Amino acid sequence: MKMIEAIIQPSKLEAVKEALNEVEVVRLTISDVQGFGRQKGHTEIYRGHEYTVNLLRKVKLQIAVNDEFVEPTVQAIIKAGRTGEEGKVGDGKIFIMPLEDCIRIRTGERGSEAI
Amino acid sequence: MxxxxxxxxxxxxxxxxxxxxxxxxxxxxxxxxxxxxxxxxxxxxxxxxxxxxxxxxxxxxxxxxxxxxxGQVAFNAGDNAWMLTSTLLVLLMTLPGLALFYGGLVRRKNVLGTMMQSVAIAGIVSVIWAICGYAIAFGDGGSAQNGIWGGFKQFMFLDGVVWDSKTGSIPGPNGDYAASIPHGTFALFQLMFAIITPALICGAYAERMKFSAMAIFSTLWLFIVYLPLAHMVWGKNGMLNWGFNDNLGGAFDFAGGTVVHISSGVAALMTAVFLGKRKNYGKEAMPPHNLTYSFIGACLLWVGWFGFNAGSALSAGTLATLAFANTHFATAAAALTWPLAEWIIRGKPTVLGAISGAVAGLVAITPACGFVTPMSALIIGALAGIICFIATSYLKQALKYDDALDAFGVHGIGGIWGAIATGLFFAPTANPGIAALNKPLAAALAAGTHPVLMLQLKAVLIAIVLSAVGSAIILTIVKFTIGLRLTDEDELAGLDLSQHGEEGYHGLS
Incomplete structure (x- = not known):
């Protein structure tokens, strides 16, 4: 079992959800996050005063999967999360972490059954 | 059939x-x-x-x-209906209009504290108004010649205004101010102006003034600046009021350009200077936390302002319609020119620019709306949008004061422009009140010998000096007694938590 965490462009959320659906990954948690990496911020202007916004809005996906789903999930996110053919700085990252256990609260089932 | x-x-x-x-x-x-x-x-x-x-x-x-x-205009239920409606429209400008407009422009940790300022001021001013505020602004103080201060004799506790304790009845119209509506309606209408004026100043000291200091400042400011100025411009025998004693030295301020906007705008600048900049101002981004609130607030201001301006006709006649039309056209023009200037200079027309432009147009047309024609109103508004855009974008940076939400840039500068524009675009026959109340003035205007522009400048100057000096004195007193500013720690935590123990946006469920 693995925990996949992906930081993606907010504008790619719908496409990524659809791509995940195609590979039958249908359980995920999404949150609004802010952060910065290599992508530079942008400027916003309020009554003529420019602010550099370097904390950019991103969407974070958390997906717990069984091992055989890891690669399809990653490929789906890469395919749908890229901006254009080549992709762009700011398209985000995917992190994969080992998952020690998983428990379904309703039934108390444990392990890969519960995922 | x-x-x-x-x-x-x-x-x-x-x-x-x-x-x-x-x-x-x-x-x-x-x-x-x-x-x-x-x-x-x-x-x-x-x-x-x-x-x-x-x-x-x-x-x-x-x-x-x-x-x-x-032998005069009779009580008219239609006029009273319109004036009661106008009264509530002017209250709508502050609550929730201004509270939302300012509340959206601050950072999220200050949203409640900023809204609280508007509602607290509404409470403070109303109570003072009922006890002695109306008497000071609109009483004659027992002396026919007091042009600055109405005193504590006539109309104390709104006696003879909303209730007559001698006869045990509700008073009818007061011919000195508005002959066709109950005196009480006039006093309530004027109260709503007294509420919004100190509330406008909040924009300058936003995000860093102690609640207690804000309350004391607003109270003293009402007595020292607002009530005398209202008496001068609108009160019986007021020195700048053209409606009494055939006064030829009066100013043309239809709905409060000097009394409301110049006075609050200049006071705003003084508070910004006395308080100093917000912590980390210029280093840290301080963008508006919710422009959708500000949008709703500004739109409520636009709607409510019809009560403010057209209501200032004090009747539901043709003059109200003229003021209504002028208000709308000036505002529409300004709502276009501010974002247009941004578009040309900065590349994009912004929503904040459009709503700020609308407010600037409303401010500028306020003194003029009963004295000019609609085509003049378009020009006054169009220029107001550009002038206030320049004031908030460049003047503020050049002079390095932290007028957090641009109360001076919009109300001070827009108010001064409006007062001058009233003189520049003055249409002598637009307001039938002049011929009815002041025949020598009407004659001088008809002859073209009346120095309208000079008198407007004189009134602007009086308002600026009174508000600047009065505000400086009050701010000094408060600074050295209870202090003006939040501690650094409280300022970082925000008004909501540090002053009120609440948060605007709470929890997950």
Whole structure:
């Protein structure tokens, strides 16, 4: 079992959800996050005063999967999360972490059954 | 005649309409009966005996007789209805209009504290107004010649205004101020102006003033700056009021450009200077936390301002319509020119620019709306959008004061422009009140010898000096007694938590 965490462009959320659906990954948690990496911020202007916004809005996906789903999930996110053919700085990252256990609260089932 | 639903509706409207027009006129059928008839038995619906024309003729005749016998304008229920409506529209500008406008422009940790300032000021000013505020602004103080201060004699506790303790009755109109509406309506209408004026100043000291200091500052400011200025411009025998004693030294301020906007704008600048900049100002981004609130607030200001400006006609006649039209056209023009200037200079027209432009246009047309023509209003508004854009974008940065939400840039600068524009675009015959109240003034205006622009500048100067000096004195007093600013720690935590122990946006469930 693995925990996949992906930081993606907010504008790619719908496409990524659809791509995940195609590979039958249908359980995920999404949150609004802010952060910065290599992508530079942008400027916003309020009554003529420019602010550099370097904390950019991103969407974070958390997906717990069984091992055989890891690669399809990653490929789906890469395919749908890229901006254009080549992709762009700011398209985000995917992190994969080992998952020690998983428990379904309703039934108390444990392990890969519960995922 | 076939009884179609349309005919029934027409009969209903006619019968209800007649009871609205004049209470004295015999009503053919009471409105409730007609309503019942319409819903149950169609044939029983009371058909109007008179045509609309006949009714209007009768109403006009009655009104004319009453006016002639009184030798002046008679009490008019229509005027009172409009003035009560205008009164609530002006309150709507502060609550929730201004509270939302400013609340959205601050950072999220200050949203409640900023809204609280508006509601606290509404409470403080209303209580003072009932006790002695109206007396100071609109009383004659027992002296016919006091042009600055109405004193504590006439109209204390709103006696003889909303309630007459001698006769135990509700007073009628006061011919000095508004002959066709109850004196109480006039006093309430004016109260709403007194509420919004100190509330406008909040924009300058936003995000860093202690709540206690804000409350004391607003209270003292009302006594030292607002009430004297209102007396000067609008009060009986006020030194800048052209409506009394054939005064030729008066200023033309239809709805409060000097009294409300210049005074609050200049006070705003003083508070910004006295308080100093917000912590980390210039280093840290301090963008508005919710421009959608600000948008709603600004739109409520636009709507409410029709009460402010058209209501300042103090009746529901042609002058109200002129003021209404001027207000709208100036605002529309300014709502276009500010974002247009941004578009040209910065590349994009912004929503904040559009709503700020609308407010700038409203401010600028305020003194002028009863004295100029609609085409002048378009020009006044268009220029207001550009002038205030320049003031907030460049003047503020050049002079390095932290007028957090641009109360000076919009209300101070826009108010000064409006007062000057009133002189520049003055149409001598637009306001019938001048000929009725001040014949020498009307004659001088007709002859073209009246120095309108100079007198406008004089009033601007008086308002600036009074507000700057008065505010400076109050701010000094508060600074050295309880202190003006939040501690650094409280400022970082925000007004909401540090001053009120609450948060605007809470929890996950």
């Amino acid at each position: 076939a009884r179609t639903p349309f005919n029934l509706l027409a009969a209903l409207v006619l019968t209800c309409g007649s009871s609205l027009f004049a209470a004295d006129e015999p009503v053919v059928a009471p409105a409730p009966a007609a309503t019942a008839a319409a819903t149950t038995e169609p044939t029983a619906a009371a058909a109007p005996v008179l045509t609309i024309d006949q009714r209007l003729t009768a109403v006009e005749a009655t009104a004319k007789t009453a006016a002639d016998s009184a």
